[in-house]
Amino acid sequence: MAERLALRGHEVTWWNSTVNHQRKEQRASTTSIADRPEGYKLVLLYGRLYPKNVSFGRIVSQIQNAREFARLAPTLPCPDIILCGYPPIELAEAAVRFAVSQNIPIAIDFRDMWPDIIADHTSGLTRLAAIPALAYWNRSLRYTVRNATAVLGVTDGFVDWALQRGSRRRGPLDRAFHLAINPTPPAKSDIRDAERFWDEMGIASSSDHIIGCFAGTLSHRLDLKTLVQGAVQLPVAEKQRAKLVICGKGDQDEELRRLGRNEKHIVFAGWRTAAEIHVLLRRCHYGIVPYFSTADFVVHYPNKVGEYLGAGLPIMTGLTGLVRSLLEMRGLGYFYSEGDETSVAKCLQLISADRLSFGMKKQKALEVYKELFDPERIYDSFCLHLEHIAATASPQKDVASHRPMAL
Structure with missing residues (x-):
């Protein structure tokens, strides 16, 4: 979004944390500001490093981000519009408070249902201890929704959830934009290096193996344990035909490796670069x-x-709801029962037996992608909507002169 808005002639400031959430690394040791070659300004807000996704340390880090934003934002040129991702809760509230104080339109883009999912993952004494924090976060969420100029979300379900939590009716500026992957392909030199990496790992496009993969953060919000246990259950002949590649790091990393340690058909590749994931998916x-x-x-x-x-690629999943409905309707899904390793094993065998349909499903998958998840269409539509919000909130201004601040 920062790059797209800059290409459209806007002056863009992208605010982010010093903490790289996926890698659990610090991008900078203090709050810092830098001009990026892509044409926008990058502000990194200091937050302490934390070891786990669900932890007190992460909450403290997000509070530090919000405080740094509140301290620094008034010292910089005032933007014409703010786009803020949600979560984190603390930064979203800080951004809305700043926008209200300066009479700036602000769009909040809901990407996770915090604090509801936090409450769902606590129980017993932990849930009791979390009551004050949950009460605070719920008040913060209501304030954020009620005072945002526009409520956006990754699906209509997310928009509706946010509006309901803020006791607010849907308006003409409230809408959904599906998540879309950056369409810029990796550099050719990076692709060559990635090709060599996967060749050395035995994940070759010319092999007879049926190759499946997951690449992402190995958090406890994913049913990865069932996936690995199901793959372990496969008959010997199926194991010889299959390759299951799991890329990433996270809270489940050690346990998953232990479960699959004796299985040659399960490959734990660790954290991989964008180019390596690009090549892997095409194999x-x-x-x-x-x-x-x-x-x-x-x-x-x-x-x-x-x-x-x-x-x-067609998709193997135990997820219900929108994803399953889409995949069932388009004939692009292989389904198993969540938490059932025997069901996973049967699903993997079904995929192996279905190999003659992969070519047809590839074409179908690309058609659905262009229809619903094409970044060219989504990003352009998103930019137009932000320009519309800015013009609606400040009709006396020329939209071309607007300087969206992307958070």
């Missing part, structure tokens, strides 16, 4: 969406859906 026959069917994911198209379809 695979199917992608895996192993999310639990929680309230947020059943009304969601996780970014893996568009990523796999864009590579021409």
Whole structure:
């Protein structure tokens, strides 16, 4: 979005945390500002490094981000519009408070159902101890929704959820934009290096293996344990025909490796570069969406859906809701029962037996991708909507002179 808005002639400031959430690394040791060669300004807000996705340390880090934003934003040129991703809760509220104080239109883009999913993952004494924090976050969410100029979301379900939580009716500026993967392909030199990497790993496009993959954060929000246990259950003959590639790091990394340590057909590739994932997807026959069917994911198209379809891959999943409905309707899904390793094993065998249909499904997948997840269409539409919000909120201004601030 920052790049697209800059290409459209806007002055863009992208605010982010110093913490790289996926890699658990610091991008910078203090709050810093830099001009990017892509044509926008990047502000990194200091937050402490935290070891786990669900942790007190992460909450503290997000509070630090919000405080740094509140401190720094008034010292910089005032923008004409703000786009803010949600979560984190704390930064979204800080951005709305700043926007209200300066009479700036602000669009909040809902990508996760916080704090609801936090409450769903606590129980017993932990849930009791979390009551004050949940009460605070719920108040923050209501304030954010009620005072936002526009409520956006990755699906209509997310928009409706946010509006309901803020006791607000849907208006003409409230709408959904599906997640879309950056369409810029990796550099040719990076692709060559990635080709060599996967060749050395034994994941070759010329092999007779049926190759499936998942690439992402290995968090406890994913049903990856069932996936690995199901792959372990496969008959010997099926194991010889299959390759299951799991890329990424996260809270489940060690346990998953232990479960699959004696299985040559299960490959744990660790955290891989964008070019390596690009090449891997084009060597695979199917992608895996192993999310639990929680309230947020059943009304969601996780970014893996568009990523796999864009590579021409059908999808194996235990997820219900929007994803399953889409895949069933388009004939692009292989389904198993969530939490059932025997069901996973049967699903993997079904995929192996279905290999003659991969070519036809590739074409179907690309068609669905162009229809629903094409970044060229989505990003352009998103930019036009932000320009419309800015013009609606400040009709006396020339839209071409607007300087969206992307968060």
